[in-house]
């Protein structure tokens with residue numbers, strides 16, 4: 001079995017896992033604009049996948065197509081036995097690699113010793129890596145993590161991970177506590193690189209890289225094998241092909257891309273996924289041209305995929321004589337309120353076989369969604385306990 005990490009050109013570029021963003025539909029868009037060297041799925045709950053009720057709902061999150069290879073399935077959880085089973089599943093599904101999420105800062109995930117919660121429990125983290133490798137049938141198992149929990153402990157934490165022999169380490173240069181509120185600490189990523197190079201483990205840096213050239217520069221400056229790109233792709237879907245100048249793209253090109261994305265989204269999810277998820281992408285496509293602001297406002301009022309062509313087509317066909325739908329600011333404000341209300345109700349009422357309720361979800365800044373004051377208090381209590389357990 002080949003370990004693809006060893007065979008990639010250096011430096012390589014990876015499309016980051018982003019919940020509710022990097023599903024197969026969006027990955028196909030990115031591949032069509034300029035293929036990343038590696039693609040990751042969104043994170044998927046191991047516990048959910050191991051439950052009878054959860055598995056069918058979660059499997060579409062693991063859909064991929066051959067043109068994405070090498071493609072890596074990312075899992076989160078805290079039960080080594082479920083990682084073992086999910087590794088077997090990833091192998092059966094034909095993935096090229098498996099990644100363990102040890103970086104998600106969302107309160108509900110961290111409190112179950114998953115995501116960044118594992119930074120506080122290195123023994124469990126190592127056991128999870130070993131069990132995943134055991135179930136992976138030779139597929140390479142990587143870890144995506146941060147530089148600490150509530151304080152920076154890069155070298156100590158990376159040394160623990162190295163003991164369990166992952167096939168690669170991807171490090172986001174912030175602690176869990178820093179979320180994405182401070183600039184990534186690239187000097188810390190550099191320290192992790194020194195340890196990984198000594199151990200012969202490929203190391204990938206992640207955090208705030210907004211252009212291809214910047215990625216090349218950082219890989220060289222910090223001695224990295226690769227760079228992972230998350231939000232940079234929202235600014236420029238052609239990110240991974242440095243030969244393409246996004247400024248050369250016409251409104252028609254961008255609208256065509258959006259229409260393609262909506263088609264792929266509907267094909268993948270049918271009516272299972274709230275169309276509001278798709279609205280997060282409006283700004284990715286509808287930007288930097290005359291009338292973009294008005295068009296974005298009009299698109300915000302759409303509720304179903306079927307209705308979107310009616311708004312996009314007059315722009316797409318260039319038939320500007322066709323009346324464009326008029327949207328008042330009031331309509332847009334109402335729609336914002338509705339989306340807000342529904343997402344709050346969803347959090348409370350929807351059965352959630354994924355076990356996620358991810359604060360990653362729906363937040364293109366990477367910041368967790370607001371919590372209630374009660375949750376906040378509970379989190380502060382937990383935080384104090386955790387601070388006591390993390391050595392100074």
Ligand SMILES: Cc1cc2nc3c(=O)[nH]c(=O)nc-3n(C[C@H](O)[C@H](O)[C@H](O)COP(=O)(O)O)c2cc1C
Pocket residue numbers: 016017018019020021042043074101103104144172206207208209228229230231232360361362363364365366367
């Ligand atoms: C909307 C969103 C969803 C995310 N979902 C995941 C995820 O499922 N798994 C993961 O490891 N990281 C996730 N992240 C973190 C990103 O992979 C990445 O580490 C972070 O955005 C920093 O990189 P960037 O500055 O290039 O965006 C998410 C980030 C965002 C913004």
